[in-house]
Amino acid sequence: MDSDDDLYYYDDEEEEAMEDDDDGGGAAWQDEVEGDDPLPSMERPPGVLERLDSDSIESDVFTSWSSLVLWAIKKESLSVAQQQDLSMVMGVFNIKQHHARALLIHYRWNTFRLNDHLERKGQDRMLMEAGVVLSRENNKMAAPSPPPASTTKKQPSRKKTKKKKEASCNVCFEDFSPHSMSAMDCGHSFCDACWTGYFVSAIGGGNKQVRCMEFKCPAIVDEEVVQHFLGRKDPAMAERFQDLLLQSYVDDNSAVKWCPSVPHCGRAIRVASGELEVEPLCEVECPCGVSFCFRCAAATTHSPCPCAMWERWDAKGRGEAENTSCNRFKEEEKKKVDDAKRQLRRYEHYYKRFESHRLSCTVEREKIGPAVARRVEELESHDSILIKDASWLSGAHRSLLACRRALAQSYVFAYYMFDAEETATVPPPEKGSLSMAQRQSLFEDYQEQVEGNVEKLSELLGKDVIDMPDEDIVKVRQNAVNLVRVVETHCRKMYGCIQDELLPMLVEPMSIASFQPGGPSKAAELPA
Known part of the structure; x- marks a missing residue:
């Protein structure tokens, strides 16, 4: 290397495997070394890992000043961090909260990739790939940003069948009055008892998202509907469903990892950057004192x-x-x-x-x-x-x-x-x-x-x-x-x-x- 500030160039091919139809192929992962200040760590603010340009970099290699902002999120703060991303996606795509969650989970909560694919693919194709099926009402009008499910008083957006005579449930094959049948955003209708049993079984199996009961239907059921049915049948299961929704923000998020401390300190670390398209490659320290590799989550650097x-x-x-x-x-x-x-x-x-x-x-x-x-x-x-x-x-x-x-x-x-x-x-x-x-x-x-x-x-x-x-x-x-x-x-x-x-x-x-x-x-x- 010619100088102490030479660029570390990381050629990461993970993006090639993410999307077969991406035009640009893999994305280059670049990390630059920091300056030559003899004691740079004394002036570096907590929570920021700087990645600096180098004057010695060739002119055809473009880099920019950026930073990785690190946040330690306690369990009680998970809903706040999660709601920030959900509200942003709901506003950009004009969709409901459970649709926004499905979209974010599909893109591993990476809002940079989500915005990039929105420009290249368009909203309809992105929603289809994420299994999001919008109801007619959602296509006609803007969906306001609802408060978290735990505090909302809004009635769940399930639809009752409009037929006045009895209808047959295609799961239990029993006839029910319209008031005992419910249809989801996709239009498929089943009896309330079958929906409730299905939701209990799905959440009991650890599913964070519940899809429609209809064979091969990709539509994801509204979270408020699931909570409504579970709350009447099994309140403990409703609480578990809420915990699974919060857990998805960590488990399905490429920018968030649980601290590997033993015993566990109860924190998750989020690496926030507007430029990262792949899982960050850096080493971080939790406020509890444990340092670890963010990429592989090894319990040490x-x-x-x-x-x-x-x-x-x-x-x-x-x-x-x-x-x-x-x-x-x-x-x-x-x-x-x-x-x-x-x-x-x-x-x-x-x-x-x-x-x-x-x-x-x-x-x-x-x-x-x-x-x-x-x-x-x-x-x-x-x-x-x-x-x-x-x-x-x-x-x-x-x-x-x-x-x-x-x-x-x-x-x-x-x-x-x-x-x-x-x-x-x-x-x-x-x-x-x-x-x-x-x-x-x-x-x-x-x-x-x-x-x-x-x-x-x-x-x-x-x-x-x-x-x-x-x-x-x-x-x-x-x-x-x-x-x-x-x-x-x-x-x-x-x-x-x-x-x-x-x-x-x-x-x-x-x-x-x-x-x-x-x-x-x-x-x-x-x-x-």
Whole structure:
């Protein structure tokens, strides 16, 4: 990479599989590294993960300033967040709430994709693909934005048959008066008893959306109608249906994930951006303190190791992957036994380094962290203006933890990347380009630089600066700022080497979350 601010270009092919009839194919996922401020994390507001342009980007690659806004949503705030999206779609498409929900679930609550497809496909085609069947009344007049189902007093929009004589139900084959028959938006009519039994069965099976009973009818029944029938028959089932509707905002939403904390903190994290068309690839921190990968929802951050590699490593650590012990090869030929021993030694080599840095990170968080916090408090009470600004100390500690974690997880990446038996690779794409051995050497050089400077920074932060003379404290501060700049620079280069030189060599496409100097961005609490 030519500069520390080079663009990380993520080529994501997920969009190609989403819609076979899309004109543009896959969408490029781009993440840019952040600026060269030695302590950028100190000025970054909570809840925002900035993705910046680079002046070194070629002119034919267009990017724009944007941000990922992170919200932590408690269960009591889910309905508020959900209603915001529902109201927006109801207004744009002039449809009822249950139709808006069906449309949003079909597009995984991605309003950017929904608006994009509205321009390219048109409203009628989108509604048809989502299984939305509008009643005649809905086509003639605007549907006002109703309040949430739990507070509305409006009668459910079911239709009674207009015939005055008795009608036959095609489910139970009994004859009923018009007042005991109900028709839905699609026009299909059945007796109230059959509708009620059908709704109880559907909600009992965990369905968030209930379609018409008519054979092959795709129409989705109005939520208020379902609530009306369930409320008379089984109030507990009606409450479960309401919970399922709220749950759909997380389970069917590509931009919302439950925090993987154990025990669960009761929060879901929403990554909001007007530019994302695919599931966000970033690492976030919940207000409860748990950090995790948003793409795979792993209960820890693992960048610069791709999600697929981390899942294999985690499974191996839990004993769910293949056993690397050579005992299973006792009766096989010597070559296979030697290969098994080699793989075992290789795994031990990378695991020891991974575990060593992981334990160092734990010590730096649990022991050095509180000590740094105490020193910050004492320095802030100092008489000298030059000394009392101790933000450099806490910022350096955050940078230390972020780079230490990245260093530990880089060994997991190396374990899978540089073994043809573990990961399939392709030959260099162009004649004269770097060979795999050269790329590995480049990566290991950056890794070594990060490792050496991380140890220096850890040693520096372990010193007690409180009893030092003022001029010595100033020197320590300058050394810390310089070390932070150096270690973050090499960390960026290591990330860039992985993304630009190594991941393109894989047969299976993979990407990594961009480097975040101050650690994962913390989500802000969404107001209830």
